[in-house]
Amino acid sequence: MRRPLLDAALLAQARQTPGVTVRHGVRVTGLLTGEVRSAAPPHVTGALAQDGERWAADLVVDAGGRNSPVAGMLAGIGAEPEEHRVGTGFRYYTRYFRSPDGALPRQAPWPLCHHDSVSVLSVPGDRGTWGVSLVTSGRDQELRALADADAWHRALSLYPWFAHLGEGEPVTGVTAIGGTDSRRRRLVVDGRPLVTGIVQIGDAWGTVDPQFGTGITMGWRHAAALRDVLRLAGSDDPLRQSLLLDTFAEENLTPVWEGFAAWDRNRLAEIDAEIQGGVRTTDDADWNLQIALGSARWKDPEILRGLADVGCLLAGPQEALVKPGLAARAVELAAGEPRYAEPGPTRGELLTAVRGT
Numbered sequence: 001m002r003r004p005l006l007d008a009a010l011l012a013q014a015r016q017t018p019g020v021t022v023r024h025g026v027r028v029t030g031l032l033t034g035e036v037r038s039a040a041p042p043h044v045t046g047a048l049a050q051d052g053e054r055w056a057a058d059l060v061v062d063a064g065g066r067n068s069p070v071a072g073m074l075a076g077i078g079a080e081p082e083e084h085r086v087g088t089g090f091r092y093y094t095r096y097f098r099s100p101d102g103a104l105p106r107q108a109p110w111p112l113c114h115h116d117s118v119s120v121l122s123v124p125g126d127r128g129t130w131g132v133s134l135v136t137s138g139r140d141q142e143l144r145a146l147a148d149a150d151a152w153h154r155a156l157s158l159y160p161w162f163a164h165l166g167e168g169e170p171v172t173g174v175t176a177i178g179g180t181d182s183r184r185r186r187l188v189v190d191g192r193p194l195v196t197g198i199v200q201i202g203d204a205w206g207t208v209d210p211q212f213g214t215g216i217t218m219g220w221r222h223a224a225a226l227r228d229v230l231r232l233a234g235s236d237d238p239l240r241q242s243l244l245l246d247t248f249a250e251e252n253l254t255p256v257w258e259g260f261a262a263w264d265r266n267r268l269a270e271i272d273a274e275i276q277g278g279v280r281t282t283d284d285a286d287w288n289l290q291i292a293l294g295s296a297r298w299k300d301p302e303i304l305r306g307l308a309d310v311g312c313l314l315a316g317p318q319e320a321l322v323k324p325g326l327a328a329r330a331v332e333l334a335a336g337e338p339r340y341a342e343p344g345p346t347r348g349e350l351l352t353a354v355r356g357t
């Protein structure tokens, strides 16, 4: 579905939930802290709103998303989170469409396919709507022309699995979104909380490459883990709350984040080489295995299902692909095959279409 529908459904549910108060249009501008004791980390006791109102809290949950200002507020009280980051991210050129009769058109066999310099992503939505994105490296200046709708449609027509998805009634122009780099923050370092009385969840904890469509699922899992941690630790053991939630994130979310971060680094390096007119080769075994799995999935239904499980966060790669021996089979099946099996243009053909020459 499109995001506003999800937001509206969540809001309606929250409004019906006893004990929940929703405050709109009020921004949090600062944190309240308790008395500082030399041996203990700073302790957050509430939040300060932009209109000057002070909210006392047993626990402050930072769910402020990708651009949450809370990390800066924490730095201000001497508890700057430890940050991990992948440099430049990708750039999305997206257009939404709808069908005249509310039915969705035939979807591509796989919603995200990688090609020379570009990945193509199609996302079915609610009420006969869908979005199509052409994803480039944030560093790819030549493909910035994809922000032009005519250039975008000429480019999309070169990808046979997706071309027909550009034939609906446009609901929007082409929207370019950059600045989507992956980052995660940690409030526990060397087994010790930097601060208590506050936790970060969802994108405020960490952002992953949006093209894989996993951010919301990771956020839900994080929120559910926080509920479990509070049941276990109670509301008056802030140190334990921080440590338990950090342990959950380290065991369950950080490996997913690291996997996507490694993918991003490799894919961006690959596109950099293509921009220079070359082809990147590497002895990074994990990356080469991922390429082999992607290529072999069309020849082996078990590999296809394993990749779908990993893509939907139902299983980790180790559990879904390596343990059942599918990884080794993929390497055999992919030998001699093109890097990306799905039909699409070379970079040169793509640039010609984008320029319209």
Ligand SMILES: Cc1cc2nc3c(=O)[nH]c(=O)nc-3n(C[C@H](O)[C@H](O)[C@H](O)COP(=O)(O)OP(=O)(O)OC[C@H]3O[C@@H](n4cnc5c(N)ncnc54)[C@H](O)[C@@H]3O)c2cc1C
Pocket (backbone or CB within 6 Å): 026, 027, 028, 029, 063, 064, 065, 066, 067, 068, 069, 092, 123, 177, 180, 201, 202, 203, 204, 210, 211, 212, 213, 214, 215, 216, 217, 219
């Ligand atoms: C281009 C793009 C496409 C994506 N596509 C998908 C997808 O298909 N599937 C998927 O699962 N994920 C996708 N994601 C990721 C997904 O959007 C995020 O993972 C998810 O929205 C994170 O939820 P959140 O609640 O942590 O943060 P957010 O949804 O960002 O919500 C944070 C909220 O906090 C509010 N806020 C911030 N600061 C303050 C403040 N000081 N005071 C008060 N309120 C504040 C913000 O206004 C916002 O309402 C995509 C991301 C991008 C950028």
